[in-house]
Amino acid sequence: MANGVVAITEQRDGAFRKVSYEVVSEGRRIADALSCNLTAVVVGSGVEALAGEIQAFGADAVLVLDDPGLADYRTDAYANGVAAALAPHAPAVVVIGATAQGKDLAARLAARWDAGLAMDCTAVAVQGGAITCTRPMFGGKIFADVTIKGAPQVIALRPNVMPIQRVARSAVVETPPVQLGSVKTTVVEKQMDTGGKVELTEAEVIVSGGRGTGGNFGPLEELAAALGGAVGASRSAVDEGWRKHSDQVGQTGRVVSPALYIACGISGAIQHLAGMSTSKVIVAINKDAEAPIFAKADVGIVGDIFQVVPEISAAVRKIKS
Amino acid sequence: MDIVVLVKQVPDTESLVQIAGDGVSIKKEEIKWVMNPYDELAVEEALRIREAKGGSVTVVSVGPQKAQETIRTALAMGADKGLHVHDPLAEGSDALATAKLLAAAVKGLAFDLIICGQRGVDEDNYQVGAAVAEFLNIPQISLVNKAEVLDGRIRCHRVVEGGTVVVEAPLPALFTTQRGLNEPRYASLPGIMKAKKKPLEVKTVAELGLDPAAVGAAGRKVLIQALRLPPERKAVRMIRAETPAATAAELVRILHTEAKLI
């Protein structure tokens, strides 16, 4: 009989990514609604110390998979290690963050388990033991309420959506021997951004620029810095070579869900909206009063970004000091 | 190098997507159907590898009769042959069942490399590539924006949050595409003419040796209970102030005292 909820966390260089707190918090809520236990899984190399930290979000047990072979994410190593460790648990529900890593791992594991997977969910509701997940489809034009047949039910949660909740527990920490099985992929190089920049999908605030910036992202960088946020871009800005592909928000870019999204000189094409429509508050600044972005925004400013954005930065700095 | 590309026909991203009367599917009639944008990247990459290394490019798609248009588009771009899994029993498959069909179809082909999109911009499942790789028991590398074929191996640049990771895997392997990989070519007129004569095989669920109960609507594990429109936002509140400074002050006031975001 499948039983219990498992939350698979994600860490990088020995620190949890924010989505880990979200999946464990949501895992706790699901476990409470199903009256069962929550097991958090920590995967990496030299990550034993993280077990203590994650207890504070409501895990009854923490399963630590610590092995040098898990230092960098590789689909085969992680899938083999996690599948072997979870085999004796036979969980009813597995939650994971829908990050680059989480989506990849969830899809591989679900196939191995012959299990249903609801990807990139923005809400999970439990009623009478049945779990309904809500997931945006067609770039957010439609929301689907789905249920999953069989076990485990694999649920990948969109980052930055689920509330983080501290529920102190003293969890049982297990460090089972890691079984990596046959691993064929190798990581030969890593080029990670440095300088402590906030990562786009984790950012609470995103200041995004489009063709209207004319390539000058300086004022947007400044506003993002003042707000402690990250800078995003439309596809036009990326195609012009003004920003990296990884900054692109939209249907063929990143899907983001910050508390505050400020669109600067972005017209609001449907493919752009696909990447940011679940943001909590959307502010649009555009000199064209007819720009479609205003129809999707909460607050609109008709004006020139080069005049308005620096003033916003100044006003933010004033209020923060 | 024998390369297989998985292509899916999806609604054009500009399409108005409407919920059908049954409440659990979309209205298909008025939609303009196109090749999934990420699959265009996959076809292009396969063609470039074939141009450099020789070999063949086979495109495989699961879908209704109409999906053959997308296979033909890939053939017109330059792929060598197509395989269409077309069967009423396959209709209504979820991502897992689709992957079972694709894996079974690919098993019957000679291949060194499979390339597919990171996601279909229809259901945004982000799932089929990994599942096909699992069913074929081969390594997968997702979100690739640069790929190099080395001697018996593939080296891929994966774009992840916060950077790029370079991963290698022995062939046969599967990778999924990310924007930045290439600029897909358009099908030329001679290409379109030639495509009409290229081989396109059709297979049914039975011919793939699959249990009909494992695929199609019957095999779904993810059950759509309801489709609905996203929650509406309240009407936009326009800030109209005399100067940029006054506009900025009002915005920051709203974000600070009302939305409590600053």
Ligand SMILES: Cc1cc2nc3c(=O)[nH]c(=O)nc-3n(C[C@H](O)[C@H](O)[C@H](O)COP(=O)(O)OP(=O)(O)OC[C@H]3O[C@@H](n4cnc5c(N)ncnc54)[C@H](O)[C@@H]3O)c2cc1C
């Ligand atoms: C298959 C497909 C996938 C796509 N995927 C994506 C995607 O993932 N993400 C994405 O963003 N797009 C995507 N697009 C492209 C999309 O359709 C639009 O072309 C693009 O989003 C437009 O970018 P933009 O708003 O920056 O530029 P534009 O549409 O050119 O808009 C620029 C805006 O800036 C305003 N402006 C100009 N100067 C100023 C100023 N000084 N101050 C204030 N405002 C100013 C103008 O009024 C205008 O509204 C996709 C398209 C297709 C076909």
Ligand SMILES: Nc1ncnc2c1ncn2[C@@H]1O[C@H](COP(=O)(O)O)[C@@H](O)[C@H]1O
């Ligand atoms: N019906 C299908 N036929 C062929 N390939 C598909 C099909 N569905 C998905 N794929 C491939 O899998 C990728 C990811 O799709 P998805 O997991 O549905 O988001 C797509 O970009 C295609 O390359």
